[in-house]
Amino acid sequence: MFSIKQLIKSFLSYLYNFPQLIKIKHIGKKVFIGNGLQVTSGKGILIGNDVRIGRFCRLSCYPVNDRIGILQIKDRCYIGDNFSILTGADVTINEDTLIASNVTIIAENHGMNPECGQKYGLQPLSGASIVIGRNCWIGENVTILSGVSVGDWAILGTSSVVTKDVPPYSIVVGNPAKVIKQYSFKEHKWVRCDG
Numbered sequence: 584m585f586s587i588k589q590l591i592k593s594f595l596s597y598l599y600n601f602p603q604l605i606k607i608k609h610i611g612k613k614v615f616i617g618n619g620l621q622v623t624s625g626k627g628i629l630i631g632n633d634v635r636i637g638r639f640c641r642l643s644c645y646p647v648n649d650r651i652g653i654l655q656i657k658d659r660c661y662i663g664d665n666f667s668i669l670t671g672a673d674v675t676i677n678e679d680t681l682i683a684s685n686v687t688i689i690a691e692n693h694g695m696n697p698e699c700g701q702k703y704g705l706q707p708l709s710g711a712s713i714v715i716g717r718n719c720w721i722g723e724n725v726t727i728l729s730g731v732s733v734g735d736w737a738i739l740g741t742s743s744v745v746t747k748d749v750p751p752y753s754i755v756v757g758n759p760a761k762v763i764k765q766y767s768f769k770e771h772k773w774v775r776c777d778g
Contacts, residue, residue, distance in 0.1 A: 607642075616640075617664065627651040627670070637664035637684065645691055647671040647710040652690065662686075663723075671710025672729070679718040683741075687726045688713060716751060736766070 592615075597604060599618050604610065606625030614630055617638030622628065624644040630636075634656055644651050652670040656662070657677050663684035668674065671691025676682070690713045694706025711730035715721070719733055722741035733739070734751030743760040752766035754773065764773040 611658070624651050627653045629653065629655045631656060631658035631660070631678075633659045634662075635660075636662045637666060639664055640666040642668055644670045645708055645710075647691065647708045652710060652712075671708045672712045674713045674715075676715045677717040677719075677735075680715055680721070681719070682721045683723040683725070685724045686721055688715075689726065690729050692729060 596616055596618060600616055600620045603620045603622040604616070606622045607628045607630065608626050609629045611630055611632035611634065613633045616636045617640070619639035620636070621641045621643075623642070624646070625642065627644040628642055640662065642654060644654055652672045652674065654668065654670050655675045657675070659679045660676055660682070662682045663686070665685045666682060668688040669691050674688060674690050691708050691710040693703045693708060695703060696706060699706060713727060713729065713731050715727070715733045716735035716737060718736050720738045722739055722743070724742040725739045725745065727733070727739075727745045731745050731748060733745070733749040734753065736752045737749045738754045739745055739749065739760065740754065740756035742758070743756050744758040745755065746759040749755050749760070750762065750765070753762045754764040755762050762776050764775055767774045
């Protein structure tokens with residue numbers, strides 16, 4: 584149940600963000616979005632129930648080959664301030680995922696052909712889907728790049744740059760991110776990985 588203070592805060596947030604919120608295809612129940620939201624091509628954005636998105640966040644869907652990717656933020660996700668997501672392909676953030684502040688997810692990229700005669704910013708976009716599993720924990724300042732799949736219950740350590748798939752029940756850190764621990768259900772604890 585919302586308190587009066589929470590209702591007023593939500594109302595003011597929706598009022599402040601109204602020009603951006605009307606661009607979004609679907610917003611579920613009990614969603615809170617902080618001030619300063621920026622939405623580009625929101626017709627591909629689907630936000631589930633009980634989602635919290637912090638202040639000054641950017642949700643951008645760009646067309647690749649005349650198709651806008653679908654961005655799904657599923658139920659009960661928490662996203663901190665200054666979150667930025669750029670999609671040129673489908674991106675799914677599954678249920679109960681916790682995302683800290685200053686996280687960037689990039690599912691698009693400009694062309695990189697120096698011989699084509701066009702500046703990089705004018706070259707055609709490409710994109711590769713990203714899937715983030717259920718109940719993941721993504722730390723401060725993490726960057727997730729195109730084509731990555733993050734398994735359920737994974738933890739991405741602060742400032743990691745995730746360039747390849749992350750197995751379920753693992754902890755990754757670094758640039759590029761590497762698995763340092765896996766959860767052992769046999770030992771009931773996180774176990775350090777060799778190498």
